[in-house]
Amino acid sequence: MQYGVDERGYYGKFGGAYIPEMLYPNIEELRENYLDIIAEPGFQEEFQMLLRDYVGRPTPLYFAKRLSDKYGASIYLKREDLCHTGAHKVNNTIGQIILAKKLGKKRIIAETGAGQHGVATATVCALMGLPCTVYMGAVDMERQKPNVERMRILGAEVKPAESGSKTLKDATNEAMRAWINNPTDTHYIIGSVVGPHPYPDMVARFQSVISEEIRWQLKEKEGRETPDYVVACVGGGSNAAGAFYHFLNEENVRLVNVEADGMGFSTGKSAATSILGKEGVLHGSRTLLMQTEDGQVVEPYSISAGLDYPGIGPMHAHLFDTKRADFYSVTDEEAMKACVEVSRFEGIIPAIETGHAFGALPKMELKSSDVVVINLSGRGDKDLATYIKWGGY
Amino acid sequence: MNRLDQVFENNPEGNLLNVYFTAGYPKLRDTRTILHALEKAGTDIVEIGMPYSDPMADGPTIQQSNDVAIGNGMTIHTLFDQLQGMREHVSLPIVLMGYINPVMQFGLEKFCQKCQEVGIDGLILPDLPMAEYLDIHKPTFEKYGLYNVFLITPQTSEARIREIDENTHGFIYMVSSASITGAKGSITEGQVAYFNRVNAMGLRNPRLIGFGISNHETFSTACQYAKGAIIGSAFINLVRESHDLEKDITEYIHAVKGR
Numbered sequence: 001m002q003y004g005v006d007e008r009g010y011y012g013k014f015g016g017a018y019i020p021e022m023l024y025p026n027i028e029e030l031r032e033n034y035l036d037i038i039a040e041p042g043f044q045e046e047f048q049m050l051l052r053d054y055v056g057r058p059t060p061l062y063f064a065k066r067l068s069d070k071y072g073a074s075i076y077l078k079r080e081d082l083c084h085t086g087a088h089k090v091n092n093t094i095g096q097i098i099l100a101k102k103l104g105k106k107r108i109i110a111e112t113g114a115g116q117h118g119v120a121t122a123t124v125c126a127l128m129g130l131p132c133t134v135y136m137g138a139v140d141m142e143r144q145k146p147n148v149e150r151m152r153i154l155g156a157e158v159k160p161a162e163s164g165s166k167t168l169k170d171a172t173n174e175a176m177r178a179w180i181n182n183p184t185d186t187h188y189i190i191g192s193v194v195g196p197h198p199y200p201d202m203v204a205r206f207q208s209v210i211s212e213e214i215r216w217q218l219k220e221k222e223g224r225e226t227p228d229y230v231v232a233c234v235g236g237g238s239n240a241a242g243a244f245y246h247f248l249n250e251e252n253v254r255l256v257n258v259e260a261d262g263m264g265f266s267t268g269k270s271a272a273t274s275i276l277g278k279e280g281v282l283h284g285s286r287t288l289l290m291q292t293e294d295g296q297v298v299e300p301y302s303i304s305a306g307l308d309y310p311g312i313g314p315m316h317a318h319l320f321d322t323k324r325a326d327f328y329s330v331t332d333e334e335a336m337k338a339c340v341e342v343s344r345f346e347g348i349i350p351a352i353e354t355g356h357a358f359g360a361l362p363k364m365e366l367k368s369s370d371v372v373v374i375n376l377s378g379r380g381d382k383d384l385a386t387y388i389k390w391g392g393y
Numbered sequence: 394m395n396r397l398d399q400v401f402e403n404n405p406e407g408n409l410l411n412v413y414f415t416a417g418y419p420k421l422r423d424t425r426t427i428l429h430a431l432e433k434a435g436t437d438i439v440e441i442g443m444p445y446s447d448p449m450a451d452g453p454t455i456q457q458s459n460d461v462a463i464g465n466g467m468t469i470h471t472l473f474d475q476l477q478g479m480r481e482h483v484s485l486p487i488v489l490m491g492y493i494n495p496v497m498q499f500g501l502e503k504f505c506q507k508c509q510e511v512g513i514d515g516l517i518l519p520d521l522p523m524a525e526y527l528d529i530h531k532p533t534f535e536k537y538g539l540y541n542v543f544l545i546t547p548q549t550s551e552a553r554i555r556e557i558d559e560n561t562h563g564f565i566y567m568v569s570s571a572s573i574t575g576a577k578g579s580i581t582e583g584q585v586a587y588f589n590r591v592n593a594m595g596l597r598n599p600r601l602i603g604f605g606i607s608n609h610e611t612f613s614t615a616c617q618y619a620k621g622a623i624i625g626s627a628f629i630n631l632v633r634e635s636h637d638l639e640k641d642i643t644e645y646i647h648a649v650k651g652r
């Protein structure tokens with residue numbers, strides 16, 4: 001079984017490039033060039049230097065003793081929360097902006113939901129001196145004001161997406177439209193492993209540094225490169241893709257995807273795509289997505305703005321379809337409780353997205369010999385208002 | 394003979410007007426009213442849009458009409474119900490336009506079969522990749538007598554245009570500029586160069602120019618460089634404001650065609 005992308009841009013039956021002709025030249029230019037550019041020594045040198053000196057990599061692999069005692073297994077935390085800008089998102093934006101420069105692009109556009117990818121994009125645009133426009137749902141701009149201001153401080157223009165439900169999926173549509181309107185000088189930095197091929201593969205490659213580091217770090221600490229479980233939360237799925245990447249073909253490593261279940265999948269207020277989704281096409285790729293019987297995209301719900309995406313990346317749809325990954329769903333309440341537990345047990349306040357990954361721990365049947373790596377994808381500073389509003393601590 | 398071939402054969406001089414409207418907009422039951430008014434007013438081809446929640450290639454006007462139509466309850470099932478028996482009254486060629494996801498959920502073969510049953514001549518599915526069409530769906534389209542219309546833009550390479558010409562039937566939808574639908578403006582020198590470049594290629598399919606066509610002036614300019622032109626967003630604006638669809642549509646179509 002092949003879990004990576006094939007030469008046609010598919011993961012099993014998922015993926016591909018379902019795009020209007022207006023986007024074809026842009027996507028084709030990327031598809032023809034991305035692998036060669038990433039392989040260039042010059043690219044790698046700059047990428048590795050920036051990951052080390054600017055992002056602060058490698059991020060630690062930390063043995064979480066008190067959580068390990070509680071759950072009766074050896075639990076390690078991959079500290080992506082310690083990356084510059086507070087989450088794994090910047091690994092991808094660094095990679096894509098170097099790529100954009102190599103392609104001769106003069107300006108950058110991006111979509112953002114909660115604002116984390118927008119901030120990571122605005123950050124690297126400031127770093128490289130490129131103009132940046134971030135599309136963000138008008139509703140999300142209202143909900144995530146501090147991130148809007150962060151992007152503006154960094155010099156980015158934040159444009160509200162006023163169409164549809166005015167959230168992440170509409171911001172993505174607006175960014176695609178902006179790209180259609182500026183086909184030659186602009187690069188679109190997609191923030192997750194979604195969108196038309198080659199985006200899911202390209203973003204996964206830039207995030208794969210996470211699992212590359214886990215392997216040698218675990219070897220140092222446990223004398224083995226492969227854990228029994230790798231656990232990550234999944235909205236679009238970029239942190240999970242990065243944490244799984246170098247374990248995809250090692251079937252003795254269980255991959256665990258944790259979805260946001262909002263108020264519970266039976267309430268209609270959920271983002272649990274593996275339960276509620278059906279095969280279809282969303283934002284240019286064939287995947288699992290939440291939709292009506294008539295094929296209209298349904299607006300998902302989660303307390304975590306980074307997980308309320310109506311689909312999952314095609315790689316994850318394939319991992320689900322082939323049962324290569326286990327899927328758990330964790331409600332708002334379970335995730336918030338897990339966030340507080342991690343804060344109290346380990347002194348780390350996680351992003352609420354990441355809290356979902358921890359929320360799977362009580363649902364997993366762990367043995368004392370198990371080695372579990374949880375990808376701690378982001379820190380919780382940005383979520384303080386949500387923590388306070390929830391109040392259960 | 395496919396009605397699309399017929400209309401180009403019967404009008405060698407061109408000047409064909411193709412009008413897009415969204416099914417179920419402004420009211421759910423306006424689909425047939427608008428279709429009949431367009432035929433009576435002398436429209437040459439009609440493109441009926443199947444509304445979708447996330448129409449990536451469309452601008453705000455068409456997206457908003459899609460949202461309203463979905464809110465009105467328009468679905469592919471409902472559209473086929475509305476179009477049942479329409480060929481007793483309507484003889485112009487009709488193309489259905491929409492995004493692939495709702496069609497996939499309906500079932501592509503069943504969709505094509507229903508298209509034939511109600512008398513549809515062609516399809517525009519902008520996010521259906523050509524490779525997938527050729528590898529999987531082409532025999533189904535052909536079985537039900539449906540032409541698949543592809544788009545080209547100023548950025549489309551010559552090799553790609555040739556490939557599209559090879560696999561398109563009826564006409565090629567020539568997007569006038571790098572833009573989404575509803576973009577404003579008159580026709581620029583750059584666009585004229587693009588139209589001339591494509592005209593010099595000796596393609597087997599006729600072209601219709603779309604995007605940015607709104608009135609008699611832009612329509613007749615476009616007709617100098619292709620067999621005709623397509624109006625979408627401007628027509629959506631018209632029907633949204635209209636209190637008498639039949640009268641307003643007739644006046645508008647006559648004005649655009651210069652009668």
